Amino acid sequence: MPRIFISVTSFDDELRDPSTIGEVRDLVELQRDTVVAIATGTSMDSLRTSYRQQRSVLRAALRARGLTDPFPWPDVNVVWAWAKQWGTYAERRSEVGNLVAPLLDQLDDLERTGKVDDWVGSPDEWAELEQRLAGLREEMDNATTLDHHQDVGRRGREIVIDVVNLMFVADMVPDGEEQPKGGNAKARFDFVVRAYAVGASHAELRGLMRAAWDLNQKVTHGDITRVDAFASAQATVLIVRTLGEMRSAGRPR
Numbered sequence: 001m002p003r004i005f006i007s008v009t010s011f012d013d014e015l016r017d018p019s020t021i022g023e024v025r026d027l028v029e030l031q032r033d034t035v036v037a038i039a040t041g042t043s044m045d046s047l048r049t050s051y052r053q054q055r056s057v058l059r060a061a062l063r064a065r066g067l068t069d070p071f072p073w074p075d076v077n078v079v080w081a082w083a084k085q086w087g088t089y090a091e092r093r094s095e096v097g098n099l100v101a102p103l104l105d106q107l108d109d110l111e112r113t114g115k116v117d118d119w120v121g122s123p124d125e126w127a128e129l130e131q132r133l134a135g136l137r138e139e140m141d142n143a144t145t146l147d148h149h150q151d152v153g154r155r156g157r158e159i160v161i162d163v164v165n166l167m168f169v170a171d172m173v174p175d176g177e178e179q180p181k182g183g184n185a186k187a188r189f190d191f192v193v194r195a196y197a198v199g200a201s202h203a204e205l206r207g208l209m210r211a212a213w214d215l216n217q218k219v220t221h222g223d224i225t226r227v228d229a230f231a232s233a234q235a236t237v238l239i240v241r242t243l244g245e246m247r248s249a250g251r252p253r
Contacts, residue, residue: 017057017060017061018057018061019142020138020142021110021141021142022111024058024065024107025104027054027057028058028070028100028104028107029104031051031055031058032071032096032097032100034050034054035071035073035079035096036092036093036096038051038079038083039079039082039089039092039096040089040092040093041089044077044080047076048075048076051075051079052074052075055071055074058071062103064144064145065110067103067106067107070099070100070102070103123244123248126163126244129159129162129163129166129240132155132158132159132162133159133236133237133240135155136152136155136156136233136236137233139151139152139155140152140229140230140233143229146223146224148229149219149224149226149229150220150221150224150229152219152229152232152233153216153218153219153220153224153229156216156219156232156233156235156236157216157217157220160185160189160213160216160217160236160239160240161185163239163240164188164189164192164243165182165185167192167243167246167247168180168188168189172191172192172194186213186217189209189213192246193205193209193210194206196243196246196249196252197209197246198252208238209238209239209242212235213235213239215231215232215235216235216236219231
């Protein structure tokens with residue numbers, strides 16, 4: 001992953017809010033390196049602007065994820081005053097490392113947990129859908145606010161509607177029943193599931209698919225949490241992958 005900055009002594013005009021955990025880690029490590037540079041004698045004037053602006057972006061990114069900035073100093077002069085209590089440069093490097101290590105561990109934990117599980121690929125003809133699923137997983141990984149969580153729900157709902165339209169064909173509707181209109185994705189979904197999961201032996205599968213649909217469609221409004229958004233994203237994956245498996249297996253005759 002590319003660094004956000006060129007170096008600790010050259011402030012980059014492309015400073016931006018980090019959108020992924022990896023970018024947050026990059027910024028944490030860069031601010032650590034900046035603090036070490038200040039603490040070990042690099043000219044404070046050359047680092048004054050970069051330290052202050054990096055600190056502002058980092059604190060906002062950490063706060064959005066419920067994390068605490070390990071660098072409490074508002075400017076380079078306070079960093080230097082803190083560093084002087086440690087006798088040698090080696091001791092100063094060690095103390096800075098001790099300060100930042102717990103935060104790096106927390107970021108590692110965030111990357112390992114709360115991921116949308118997805119281990120089956122789509123049919124070749126669904127390449128565009130596959131890209132959209134990857135986008136859904138990335139959006140879920142980085143969701144931190146109510147708006148973000150609702151966006152996950154909206155994206156998942158659109159993906160499910162699209163895969164249903166890819167699967168539905170008119171002959172899935174039994175004689176005597178009305179053909180669903182193009183905008184009635186729920187009716188089309190029900191016909192798709194009934195066409196592939198036929199009979200009493202698949203009653204639970206049909207029930208699971210319908211429950212996943214209901215959950216997927218619900219998480220776009222209201223006071224939802226990250227848990228709700230995660231469940232919606234996982235329901236999206238369940239529907240898409242199961243429909244893909246049904247398509248590969250073929251409709252019962």
